[in-house]
Amino acid sequence: MTDEYTTTLHDWAGGTAALERLCEAFYRRVRADDLLAPLFAAMPPDHPRHVAMWLAEVFGGPARYTAERGGYPTMLRHHLGKAITEPQRRRWVNLMMDAADEVGLPADPEFRAAFAGYLEWGTRLALANSQPGAEPVRDAPVPRWGWGVAPPYRP
Template identity: 40%
Template structure:
């Protein structure tokens, strides 16, 4: 666990291990989703050839890394529009994300893991809020930013 010292606290992105750690997380999460009989369905329509890297870039940006995900937050919501919470999809997605953090060898620090879980629970709720029977998300939405205390305003 991180303890206050004379140095400032690293971002969640830095604490995780940077871009390489988020790439490993995205690879592990994608593999877990493909192996899940409910979560694999959205992938049956195919995915962008750079899906895993784009996912890593997006999550990295959310947690304090460089802004590399070009479609932005509105683009992410558009890609996932139509998602509905049936079959426990949201809970399964979060569970895969949490397990993928282990698979990727991310730090086991409880505070770090709690921030990851809280983010994904929030993200899943937001995606479902922009579900099938709702208007599309507005263009130009800022990518949410998360730090050790949660989602920043």
């Protein structure tokens, strides 16, 4: 095991299995949500697993989303033309944070700050990239999200 300064967010969260549980709980909430359900009406059954693969890679886990799904260009294509609204973006973040609580992702402030930071950053990009006429960068690497300035503290 690495120390608290080099442990990835992926490992701290509990690995890919924890992120899969997170995405399953999250998308159960999405399907029942009046604001988000229409946006995800055509969601294939394996969508939660694919989002978990994305998050795992972003948080320092295996690069399976890139290897198996095509990386950033694939994720971008899923958002183009969706015209996501600010209320939908905020609801997405809120439901993801609720799902994190439900499945028991670490609740320490350092992890949750990094986790919430990525959700805010990523959803703001998705919102911008989803707008009609948007011209996003089409080929970029999957982002790698870390602890920022506050690594986890272990007494």
